[in-house]
Amino acid sequence: MKYLSPFVLGVAACTPVPDPHSEAAHGRKVMALQEKFDRFDYNADGKITRKEAEQGIRESGVSGVTKEEIDAMMEHYDVDKDDAISRWESQRAIDIPVPEHD
Numbered sequence: 001m002k003y004l005s006p007f008v009l010g011v012a013a014c015t016p017v018p019d020p021h022s023e024a025a026h027g028r029k030v031m032a033l034q035e036k037f038d039r040f041d042y043n044a045d046g047k048i049t050r051k052e053a054e055q056g057i058r059e060s061g062v063s064g065v066t067k068e069e070i071d072a073m074m075e076h077y078d079v080d081k082d083d084a085i086s087r088w089e090s091q092r093a094i095d096i097p098v099p100e101h102d
């Protein structure tokens with residue numbers, strides 16, 4: 001199973017840092033994630049629904065994302081299973097790495 005992470009993908013793309021584990025790098029990641037989160041949260045209710053995630057991925061220009069990959073992503077991030085990714089859930093994703101795929 002492949003886990004897709006638009007947050008982490010976007011963060012990685014815009015914040016190349018020499019030491020990804022430093023405090024400063026972590027701070028930058030969190031800041032980049034906040035921006036990403038706000039961009040994906042189209043109706044600004046503090047949660048990213050599956051629909052918003054799909055729209056965000058599409059508008060990010062990420063192609064070839066399947067429905068199954070979005071399902072896996074939502075499942076991975078949506079800790080409390082309310083079918084939406086809350087801000088704290090997205091922040092948690094930074095501290096708990098997304099499983100690597102082959």
Ligand SMILES: [Ca+2]
Pocket residue numbers: 040041042043044045046047048049052
């Ligand atoms: Ca929303």
Ligand SMILES: [Ca+2]
Pocket residue numbers: 077078079080081082083084085086089
């Ligand atoms: Ca949730």
